[in-house]
Amino acid sequence: MKVFVAGATGALGRELVPQLVARGHEVVGMTRTASKQDGLRALGARPVVADALDPDAVAQAVASAEPDPVTGGSTAAAGSGGGRRCQSRQRLCAIWKSQVEKRPVGSQRVAFCQTCFNVAEGDLCGICADDRRDATVVCVVEEPRDVVAVEKTGEFHGRYHVLQGAISPIEGVGPEQLRVRELLDRIGREGISEVILCTNPNLEGEATALYLARLLKPLGLRVTRIASGLPVGGDLEYADELTLGRALEGRRDVEA
Ligand SMILES: [Zn+2]
Secondary structure, eight states: EEEEEETTTTTHHHHHHHHHHHHHEEEEEEEEEEGGGHHHHEEEEEEEOOTTTTTHHHHHHHHSSSSSSTTTGGSOOOTTTTTTHHHHHOOEEEEEEOOOOOOOOOTTOOOOTTTSSSBOOSSSHHHOTTTTSSSEEEEEEHHHHHHHHHHTTTTOEEEEEOOSOOOOOTTTOGGGGHHHHHHHHHHHOOOOOOOEEEOSSSSHHHHHHHHHHHHHHHTOOEEOOOSSSSSSSOOGGGGHHHHHHHHHOOEEEEOO
């Protein structure tokens, strides 16, 4: 299998790459620092230089890592089968380094789930701790209050990821200030197959959804956006359950 490791020169990447190589996977390692390419080659990975938080860079790196269409799976690791059959089995997977330092967020008396950043009493929130929830579908929202709004619809049985904000150039909020890296990290770790972009239907929410779609689509995930029909410029929090439930049900694949 071709495995795409972003932030491959970080602590987690350095640990992970040799393990993946040892298991016969073809590893493409992404690093922001060109001088670290040789280090990646030494670990057995094919290096590409790109920033893991830049959607264009990720898309380009993934595209450049595709097998030659003429030779098919000739670049696949030995022992994984050759030619077309191998190519069709190839699955792209992203594993981001986990962020070691956690940013201080909000009031110190409020604790956040270490997985999804919803409010939590312990390490995990009630939803992440509930193994009856579908772990393959993740609904991305801006704030913990949006989790409450979606839960009220009773239409969603997967898990959440709370960004703790939205991209706002005017207020100087970029992806680095949000829990985007943590989302990427979960995608590599948890076998997530669909991400529903459930950010607010206003300017910031749409910008955030577009950014995430462009970042996630190249990784081979299904990326969907809740249907329009919610009042534009509004807040999920104030949408009634029926409208929000329908918006979820009518979600569409995002073109990015
Ligand atoms: Zn959680």
